[in-house]
Structure formats: C-alpha cells, structure tokens
Amino acid sequence: MNPANRDYALELARAAGGAILFAFPLLMTMEMWWLGFHMDRLRLALFVGLGILLLVGLSTRVGFGADTGGWHDDLLDAFSAYLVGVLVSLGLLVLFGVLHPSMSSGEWIGKLAVQSIPAGIGAILARAQFAETPEEGQEDEPPASYGAELFVMLAGAVYVAFNVAPTDEIQLIAHLVTPWHAILLALVSVLLLHLLVYALGFAGQEAWPKDTGFFAVFFRFSLAGYGLSLAVSFYILWTFGRTDLTGLAEVLTMTVILGFPSALGAATARLIV
Amino acid sequence: MSSEQPDRNEADHAKSRPPTPILEWVAAGLGAAVAIFIVGYLAWDGLTSADAPADLVIRVDGVEAAAAGFRVDLTVTNLGGETAAEARIAVTAGDGAQEAGEITFDYVPGHSSRRGSLLFQNRPDPAALAVRVLGYREP
Numbered sequence: 001m002n003p004a005n006r007d008y009a010l011e012l013a014r015a016a017g018g019a020i021l022f023a024f025p026l027l028m029t030m031e032m033w034w035l036g037f038h039m040d041r042l043r044l045a046l047f048v049g050l051g052i053l054l055l056v057g058l059s060t061r062v063g064f065g066a067d068t069g070g071w072h073d074d075l076l077d078a079f080s081a082y083l084v085g086v087l088v089s090l091g092l093l094v095l096f097g098v099l100h101p102s103m104s105s106g107e108w109i110g111k112l113a114v115q116s117i118p119a120g121i122g123a124i125l126a127r128a129q130f131a132e133t134p135e136e137g138q139e140d141e142p143p144a145s146y147g148a149e150l151f152v153m154l155a156g157a158v159y160v161a162f163n164v165a166p167t168d169e170i171q172l173i174a175h176l177v178t179p180w181h182a183i184l185l186a187l188v189s190v191l192l193l194h195l196l197v198y199a200l201g202f203a204g205q206e207a208w209p210k211d212t213g214f215f216a217v218f219f220r221f222s223l224a225g226y227g228l229s230l231a232v233s234f235y236i237l238w239t240f241g242r243t244d245l246t247g248l249a250e251v252l253t254m255t256v257i258l259g260f261p262s263a264l265g266a267a268t269a270r271l272i273v
Numbered sequence: 274m275s276s277e278q279p280d281r282n283e284a285d286h287a288k289s290r291p292p293t294p295i296l297e298w299v300a301a302g303l304g305a306a307v308a309i310f311i312v313g314y315l316a317w318d319g320l321t322s323a324d325a326p327a328d329l330v331i332r333v334d335g336v337e338a339a340a341a342g343f344r345v346d347l348t349v350t351n352l353g354g355e356t357a358a359e360a361r362i363a364v365t366a367g368d369g370a371q372e373a374g375e376i377t378f379d380y381v382p383g384h385s386s387r388r389g390s391l392l393f394q395n396r397p398d399p400a401a402l403a404v405r406v407l408g409y410r411e412p
Contacts, residue, residue, distance in 0.1 A: 002294075004292070004294035005294045005295060005296040007294070008294040008296045008297050008300075009296060012296075012300060034380060034412065037356055037380070037382035037383070037385070038355075038356035038358070038380065038382065038412040040319065041315045041316070041318045041319030042315070042316060042319035042320070044315050044319075045312050045315035045316040045319060048308070048311055048312050048315065049312055052308055073293065075301070076293065076297055076298070076300075076301035077301075078301075078304075079300075079301040079302070079304030079305045079308065080297065080300035080301045080304050081304070082304040082305075082307065082308050083300055083301075083303050083304030083307055084300075084304075086304075086307050086311075102386065103382075103385055104382070104383075104384040104385045105314075106314075106318055106382070106383060106384055106385075107382050107384075107385050109311055109314050109315065110315070112311065113311050113315060116311070241412075
C-alpha cells in the first residue's frame with residue numbers, strides 16, 4: 001500500500017470517528033428512526049441533495065483530505081465524507097437493531113438517508129477538530145469572504161437545529177409559551193449569537209473587523225446569522241412535515257423556538273470552523 | 274474545544290501531494306454512487322407509490338399455548354405507501370365464547386410488516402378468528 005493511500009485510509013478512519021461522535025445522539029433518537037419511514041419521500045430526497053451541497057461547501061472551508069486545494073478535491077472530500085456518514089449510520093443502526101432484514105428496502109434507505117447528512121457533517125468536521133497536524137492557523141489565512149462567513153453559520157445552524165428538531169419537545173414548547181415568551185426567546189437568541197462570537201473570549205473568537213462600528217457588525221453578522229438560523233429552522237420543520245396542516249402562529253412559534261438552537265449552532269460554527 | 278493551535282508557517286504545509294491517492298478516488302466514487310442511489314430511490318419512491326394511502330392486511334400466524342392462556346400471533350402488513358400510525362386491530366374469537374382483544378401498533382410503515390400477539394383465556398379456533406382493523410392515523 002503506498003504511503004499516500006495509507007495516509008488517506010487514516011483520514012477516513014478519523015472521519016468515521018468524527019461521524020460517530022457527532023451523529024450518535026441522532027442515531028439513538030427514536031423520532032429520527034420514525035422520520036426515516038414516515039417523512040415525505042421527495043422532501044427527504046431534496047434534503048439529502050441539499051445536504052450534499054452543504055458537505056461540498058464545508059469541505060472548501062475545512063475538508064478532510066490532506067490536500068485542501070482545488071475544487072475537484074473538495075468535491076472528492078464531500079463524497080468520501082458522505083460515504084463515511086452512510087457507512088457509520090448503517091453500522092450503528094444495525095448494531096442497535098433499528099435496521100432489520102425483515103424491513104422493507106424503503107424503510108432501510110429512508111432511515112439511512114435521514115441520518116447520513118448529520119453523520120457526513122461530523123465526518124468533515126472531524127478534520128477541523130481532531131486532525132493531527134492542524135492546518136496553518138486561521139489567522140494566517142486571508143479573512144474569509146462575507147459569503148463564506150454566512151455559509152459557515154448556515155452549516156452550524158443546520159447541524160445543531162437538526163439535533164433537536166426531530167423531538168416532540170419543539171411542538172410541546174410551542175404549546176407552553178405565550179407570544180411574549182417567543183419574542184423574548186428571539187431576542188435572547190440574537191444576543192447569544194453575538195456574544196458567543198465576539199464578546200466572551202472563547203478559543204477561535206472572531207476578531208472584530210477593523211474600522212467597523214458596533215451596528216455594522218451586529219447587522220452584517222449577528223442579525224444576518226439569526227435570519228439564516230430562522231430560515232434553517234423553518235426549512236427543517238417543513239422537511240419533517242411539522243408545518244403541514246398547522247396554523248401560521250404555531251409555525252412561527254416553532255420556528256423561533258428551533259431558531260434558538262440554530263443560532264447557537266451558527267455561533268459555534270464560527271468558533272470551530 | 275482545543276486550547277491553542279501552534280502557529281504553523283507556509284513551509285510546514287509544503288508537503289502537499291500533487292497526485293490524489295487512488296483510495297480517495299475510490300471512496301469518493303463510492304460516496305457519489307451511494308448518494309445518487311439514495312436520492313434516486315427516494316425520488317422514484319416519492320413520485321410513484323409513496324403517497325398511496327396506507328392499506329393494512331392482517332395475517333394470523335398461529336395460536337400457541339402460553340403461560341397466561343393462549344397467544345394469537347399476528348402480522349400486520351401495510352400494502353400502501355404511507356405510514357399508518359397507532360393502527361388499532363381487534364380480534365374476536367368466532368365461537369360462542371365471544372372472547373375479544375385489541376392491540377395497537379405504533380407505526381406500520383408503507384410496504385412493511387410488524388408483528389404482535391394477543392392473549393386469550395380459552396383456546397380460540399384459528400379458522401374462526403375474526404380480525405379487523407379499527408383505524409389508524411397519519412403520523
């Protein structure tokens with residue numbers, strides 16, 4: 001086996017480790033198994049398609065192949081990460097007895113499809129978090145473009161929102177809160193998104209952009225990030241069929257509630273990636 | 274979260290390998306094939322049969338003696354595409370005893386089967402068992 005291949009096999013193993021760590025909570029969530037067979041097939045197909053685009057985008061930012069250069073390499077990374085995500089989901093779901101030979105092929109594929117994207121994200125992020133030799137520090141790189149910053153927030157929002165969206169608690173909380181609670185929660189979400197990224201001094205904290213006032217940063221990054229978080233929340237609720245036959249007020253409340261973990265995800269992603 | 278990353282310079286990263294390892298092509302190729310298969314299967318399923326209404330049929334697999342009476346084993350199969358949630362099934366022993374029982378299946382996915390059992394005090398005649406789906410809801 002030539003050394004390049006051996007190194008790459010190690011990368012794949014590391015990616016599998018990342019996929020397991022990031023995806024096991026979802027793999028052990030029964031609502032996710034149920035969604036695998038009862039959610040709308042076309043929405044699930046769309047979700048997997050968009051999820052793969054997300055993986056491609058993420059691999060341009062982190063990538064897990066040793067050489068992060070060129071778009072074709074990012075594409076290869078994204079598909080290898082997807083393969084790792086599918087295989088990890090397959091292995092663990094069989095091990096948990098969730099997938100069984102007596103089940104129909106539709107059930108197998110649905111259950112795998114809904115898990116494959118978060119597991120694939122884990123496979124890619126493994127590079128950012130666990131790689132033996134860190135890539136040269138983010139400080140050395142040219143500052144990411146505004147679009148790239150927004151994309152990273154989007155990816156983080158998707159990943160974290162996805163971890164809580166399948167549970168019934170989102171609907172339950174929507175029944176518990178008053179509109180005032182929801183408004184307050186929205187304000188808290190924006191504030192947290194801003195503070196986590198700029199103010200609390202976590203490792204990876206973003207430098208305050210030069211020559212920029214508070215409001216410019218707040219509007220361009222924190223508020224834009226919250227907008228993305230809300231859009232992600234709504235998309236995930238729609239994908240899971242939570243918006244079907246549901247009144248507008250209820251849908252908006254659920255969107256704001258899921259927007260809270262989304263915003264946390266958006267903030268965390270800016271720290272990690 | 275890792276504490277601090279040591280500063281690396283450009284020279285450290287100079288070991289970039291021009292040729293892509295074959296394994297990378299294999300992994301990515303398989304990944305692309307799996308992705309196309311999953312999306313294709315879901316789309317095909319969605320466009321053809323997935324939204325056919327749930328349609329449950331029940332098969333009595335057998336009547337066995339159990340510690341607490343007699344066990345009637347059932348298999349519920351959903352011939353439709355949509356999932357039936359909380360499917361309730363009633364079974365009545367056809368003879369004069371008129372013993373009856375009811376069982377709920379949380380989910381019976383489309384084109385899939387689920388198994389369950391009911392317990393009777395007296396041995397029911399398998400041929401005379403009356404089995405009926407009471408109802409189910411959308412998930």
